[in-house]
Amino acid sequence: MDYQKHMELTPIKRFLGLTKHPYFGFVVIGLFLALGQVLGQFGVIGTSLVRSFGYTSIYMIVGLGFALLLGYAGLASLGTAGFVGLGTYIMGYLAKTHDLPLILVMMVGIIIAILVGLIVGFISLRIEGMYLAIVTLGLSEIFNEVFKNAYSITNGTNGLSIFGVGASREIAYYTAIGLLILMMIVTFNVMKSPTGRAMLAMKNSDSAAQAMGVSILKYRLLAFIFATVYAVIAGVLYINYAKFTIPTTWSLAYSLNILAAVIVGGSSTIFGIFLGTFLIFGLNLGILQQFEFFATNGAYSVIFNGALIIIVIMFYPGGLSKLVLTLSHKIKKAFKKYKEKWLAYKYGED
Amino acid sequence: MFNPNNFFTFHIILIVLTLISYFVLTRLLIKDRNYLRAHKDKIMNLHLIGAFFLMTLWMFISMTPQIFIQILLNNVVNVAVLALATTGIVLIFKTSITTNFAQGMIATVGAFMSARIITSLGDPNNLDIGVFLLAILGGVITSFIIGLLVDVFILRKSKYITSIGKQMITMGLVLVLMGAMPLFFNVINSPIPRLDFDIARFNFLGMALTMSMHAIYTLIITVFVLALLFIALNFTKWGLGVRATASNEIVASMMGVNTKMITAMSWAIAGGLGAIAAILYTPGQGIVSVGLMVPIQVNGFMASILGGFSTFTGPLIGAIMIPWLSALFSYYNSLWQGVIVYTLILLIVLVKPLGLFGKKIAKKV
Numbered sequence: 185m186d187y188q189k190h191m192e193l194t195p196i197k198r199f200l201g202l203t204k205h206p207y208f209g210f211v212v213i214g215l216f217l218a219l220g221q222v223l224g225q226f227g228v229i230g231t232s233l234v235r236s237f238g239y240t241s242i243y244m245i246v247g248l249g250f251a252l253l254l255g256y257a258g259l260a261s262l263g264t265a266g267f268v269g270l271g272t273y274i275m276g277y278l279a280k281t282h283d284l285p286l287i288l289v290m291m292v293g294i295i296i297a298i299l300v301g302l303i304v305g306f307i308s309l310r311i312e313g314m315y316l317a318i319v320t321l322g323l324s325e326i327f328n329e330v331f332k333n334a335y336s337i338t339n340g341t342n343g344l345s346i347f348g349v350g351a352s353r354e355i356a357y358y359t360a361i362g363l364l365i366l367m368m369i370v371t372f373n374v375m376k377s378p379t380g381r382a383m384l385a386m387k388n389s390d391s392a393a394q395a396m397g398v399s400i401l402k403y404r405l406l407a408f409i410f411a412t413v414y415a416v417i418a419g420v421l422y423i424n425y426a427k428f429t430i431p432t433t434w435s436l437a438y439s440l441n442i443l444a445a446v447i448v449g450g451s452s453t454i455f456g457i458f459l460g461t462f463l464i465f466g467l468n469l470g471i472l473q474q475f476e477f478f479a480t481n482g483a484y485s486v487i488f489n490g491a492l493i494i495i496v497i498m499f500y501p502g503g504l505s506k507l508v509l510t511l512s513h514k515i516k517k518a519f520k521k522y523k524e525k526w527l528a529y530k531y532g533e534d
Numbered sequence: 535m536f537n538p539n540n541f542f543t544f545h546i547i548l549i550v551l552t553l554i555s556y557f558v559l560t561r562l563l564i565k566d567r568n569y570l571r572a573h574k575d576k577i578m579n580l581h582l583i584g585a586f587f588l589m590t591l592w593m594f595i596s597m598t599p600q601i602f603i604q605i606l607l608n609n610v611v612n613v614a615v616l617a618l619a620t621t622g623i624v625l626i627f628k629t630s631i632t633t634n635f636a637q638g639m640i641a642t643v644g645a646f647m648s649a650r651i652i653t654s655l656g657d658p659n660n661l662d663i664g665v666f667l668l669a670i671l672g673g674v675i676t677s678f679i680i681g682l683l684v685d686v687f688i689l690r691k692s693k694y695i696t697s698i699g700k701q702m703i704t705m706g707l708v709l710v711l712m713g714a715m716p717l718f719f720n721v722i723n724s725p726i727p728r729l730d731f732d733i734a735r736f737n738f739l740g741m742a743l744t745m746s747m748h749a750i751y752t753l754i755i756t757v758f759v760l761a762l763l764f765i766a767l768n769f770t771k772w773g774l775g776v777r778a779t780a781s782n783e784i785v786a787s788m789m790g791v792n793t794k795m796i797t798a799m800s801w802a803i804a805g806g807l808g809a810i811a812a813i814l815y816t817p818g819q820g821i822v823s824v825g826l827m828v829p830i831q832v833n834g835f836m837a838s839i840l841g842g843f844s845t846f847t848g849p850l851i852g853a854i855m856i857p858w859l860s861a862l863f864s865y866y867n868s869l870w871q872g873v874i875v876y877t878l879i880l881l882i883v884l885v886k887p888l889g890l891f892g893k894k895i896a897k898k899v
Contacts, residue, residue, distance in 0.1 A: 254698070260698050260701075307880075307884060310884055310887045311883065311884070311887045312887075313697070314627075314632075314633055314697065314843075315839050315843075315883070315887065315888075315889075317633070317698075317701075318633065318835045318836065318838070318839045319839065319880060319883055321832065321835060321836075322836055322876045322879060322880055323876075323880065325832060325872070325876055326872075326873050326876045326877060326880075329870070329872045329873045329876070330873065333869045333870060333873075435828075436828070436832060440635065440705045440708075443698075443701075443702060443705070444702050444705055444706070447698065447699060447702045448702075483713040483714070483716050483717050484713065485713075486709050486710075486712055486713030487709070487710050487713035487714055488713075489706075489709050489713075490706040490707065490708070490709025490710035490711075490712075490713065491706065491710055492706075493702060493703070493705065493706030493709065494688060494703050494706035494707065494710070497692070497695065497699050497702050497703050497706070498688065498691060498692045498695075498703065501694075501695050501696070501699055
């Protein structure tokens, strides 16, 4: 747009133009989540709800990396929990012993994550499909055993706590939200870039992608590096917010929940991942617990969550984002139809 | 007499040597020689078996034979349970092409059911064998029916979903069952006693060995059930149907195989196998708990990829190897045995991506 023309626009029109920008939605999500903490501080909403927002937005970062891996590169992994746990312990150890600032810890974490991602990526060159999922599950189990047994670093099965070290909970919350927005923008750009397209080609057919000149080696390694880096960053943010980590959190169930979040939401769009993570992690903590029925009978909320996953996958394999898309499409179509009818009624058949 | 450091150095050297010799074999020796290339798989298998044999031999020598055999005997229950659970997983993988995460939970429901029968019909500390058999039967039938219902109402309706989607459905089932179990059963106190509290003592080649009677009964039940299953798979119409469905479901249904029935029965039988495993495993843990079968299930997956999903005997051998190896390693180092065994499995799978006994299926482009 021409600068002169831009200045002539009224502020409202300029704002409306802004809403069409692809990053606008991400910022809105971020502001909405940040509002949660603000409201929590003024006592409008309960602390547990704010906590659930915080954890869910941290888990969403894991989901974003995982969506690149599963939805774009087509590689199934069950090792997510191990990688996130790795992040928490890197931060826990470094913050406790050396009192490093968050940004330095994150740098160290990213370097380690890249190394781990390279290793897993090389494994993925030889092993595919279900086998890869189980091999990464084994890798995650190895990580978990290390968390349990390397007592001098991880404090074993008692869990590692860093209370009183680093930022306060509020600051940690805002940091997590800020990084979430950043990660959403990065992920969006990766999805729309040649890298994302190459990964999609690889997902649909290895051989066809290779024939088109897509290097399988490069993009598989890249996909796993993305997933591990996102997971480690989320792990660092997790312990920065929760101030505590314990090996039992980083078990198979966590990896499965992330997988479920990405599948239920739909892995192709960021909005879908947002929906999925909040459905899997946030629904129980945030909404169901507010009802008296679910709060007193915890078992029912677990059943509800499980049934929801089954129903969504059975009837909407593309995920919730696709469902929303189809619904909005249908509504638009119906709206158009009735508008035409209204016009026909108003001005006659011609 | 025994030096742990020495032991671990030997193993590390052995693994490194195996990897180097594998590399030399594939890249330098076999590559340009046609007569060797024709037998590549056999040579690789011999190579792996040789390395494994050396490892076991070293263990056998460095512990005394008595301790070695005693450790093997102590872990018979774990081997039997894992063998049953793994067979269930493979059966479902073959017919539905998905890894069933709910296998353990379905089995646990069966174990809860039999614990309820035991507590309501008799005294857990002094149990009549008839009640026990009834309890086992009740547990197995419960899991059998749950497996059947899962297939008929959920998996049958979602035939055209990707295998990862099916995986997620089974994970949703895990959540549903996990939530439902405390509503129907007593999760705090559901004991299943041992089949027999006695311990058998016997002499073997001058070595005094002991084995619990529970382990002996477990072994007998497992061998009987698995033998029955393998006979059914190889010699009955159902077994033929399973094998046909496993190789290609669409073609099998065209050829008149009732694939719906085959898949449903596979889910049901897998549930029953899991229930037997859970019931036999519980006495070692004390009571039935919701997370009872989770470690068994993870090991079952590892055993399946170690042996390769393409055969039934391969995963079984994997299931025998994993508990025994981790028990043997835990004699030297009771903290890191899990890491060692999982790393070994990962290395083996990296060398042979389709498992020890996997067959390569040519992929159409």
